[in-house]
Amino acid sequence: MNWESYIKSYQSYLKIERGLSxxxxxxxxxDIERLCLFLEQNNIAISPVKIKAETLQEFxxxxxxxxxxxxxxRIISGLKSFFKYLLFEEYRTDSPLELIESPKMGRKLPDTLAVAExxxxxxxxxxxxxEGERNRAMLETLYGCGLRVSELVALKISDLFFEEGFVLITGKGNKQRFLPIGLLNQKYxxxxxxxxxxxxPIQKVAEDTLFLNRRGKPLTRAMIFTIIKQLAVKIDLQKKISPHTFRHSFATHLLENGADLRSIQLMLGHESITTTEIYVHLDRKYLAQVLNTFHPRK
Structure with a gap:
């Protein structure tokens, strides 16, 4: 098989086995296609099964x-995933990226909003x-449940279990989780x-979708970004924000008010608690407060 065939096989794996969008x-x-372009430009004719670490290092x-x-x-991570797949399918017996390390970098702390903001x-x-009532309900839900923007636009009326105080969220890889939802959020x-x-005038395909545009179709992610940026301009907010800023703020405020990291991980829908640590903005002042409050020799 040539590169194109392996890539198509890999795409099928990502869609069917891993359930990725x-x-x-x-x-x-x-990034695999970028590697293919590099090989073509340098007249290197080699398949993904035969390519060596030296060639990948040059790339x-x-x-x-x-x-x-x-x-x-990110590029190295993507390539490692591809060659890990080839190894899994026994197209290769080793990964040429096994000894190649990613560059060291500090963690980028996400922007957050104060409750007043x-x-x-x-x-x-x-x-x-x-659209006012819709926009208010959307912002309350983004912040009140800590949703990804993709989860917000996919939220269905049949996912609302207000009597029990929960909503059903479908996250990455179609993995579902129940989230508690506050009374104020339910109200809006x-x-x-x-x-x-x-x-x-709701379109038939969107009858169960909660948040709709004026034509009765599901909202796009881009539209949510636009709504938030327009509001930021309106209040002269001197921060660069996005729907994800509400998610970061949700996690940060929970942590600062005493929630444990494991609970936040479950609500955010992270597989690894390491990911949650990256999302949560911890400042030195808060860490000092935790030490002084909980350490037995404070």
């Missing part, structure tokens, strides 16, 4: 001139507009669902 699969394969060295360390690390953003929603979703949503 089309966007994620495209990102995984982009990574070339890439390092063009991208920052974080992007370089979140309150100001939600208060800035124009409730006199047709109910107001939207029973008022402005009923005024929309």
């Amino acid at each position: 089309a966007n994620t699969i495209a990102n995984y394969c982009f 990574i060295y070339q890439v390092s001139k063009e991208v920052n360390p974080r992007s370089q690390a 979140i309150d100001a953003l939600i208060a800035a929603v124009d409730l006199s507009s047709n 979703i109910t107001i939207y669902k029973e008022n402005s949503r009923t005024e929309i």
Whole structure:
């Protein structure tokens, strides 16, 4: 098989076995295609089964001139995943990237919002507009449940279990988790669902989708970004924010108010607690407070 055949086989594995989205699969394969272009430009005719570590090191060295360390690390990670798949399928007996290390870098702490800033953003929603009740309910849900933007746009009415105080969330890899939802959040979703949503000519494919655009179709992720950026401008917020900022803030505020990291991990839907540690913004002042409160020799 040539590179294209192996890549297609790998794409099928990512979709069927790992349940990844089309966007994620495209990102995984982009760097493999970049490697193929490097081989073509340098007249190197070799299959993924025969390629050696030296060739891959040359490629990574070339890439390092063009991208920052974080992007370089992502490329190496993507290639390692591909060759790990070839190893798993027994196309190879070793991984040529086994001894290649990613560049060292510090952890990038995410931006967070203070509770007052979140309150100001939600208060800035124009409730006199047709989309106002929807936008308020969406922001409350992003922050109140710590959702990814993809989880928010996919949320269905049948996922709401308000009597039990939970919502069912479908996350990455179609993995589902139940999340507690506060009474205020329930209130704003109910107001939207029973008022402005009923005024929309809902498309048949979107009858169970909770948050809809004015044409009765599911909202896009880009639209959520736009709504949040417009509100930030409206209140003159001097921070670069996105839907994910609400998720970071959700985790940070829980931690600062005494929640344990394991509970936050479960609510965020992270497989590894290491990922949760990256998402949670810890400052020295808070760590000192934890030490002084809980250490037996404080």
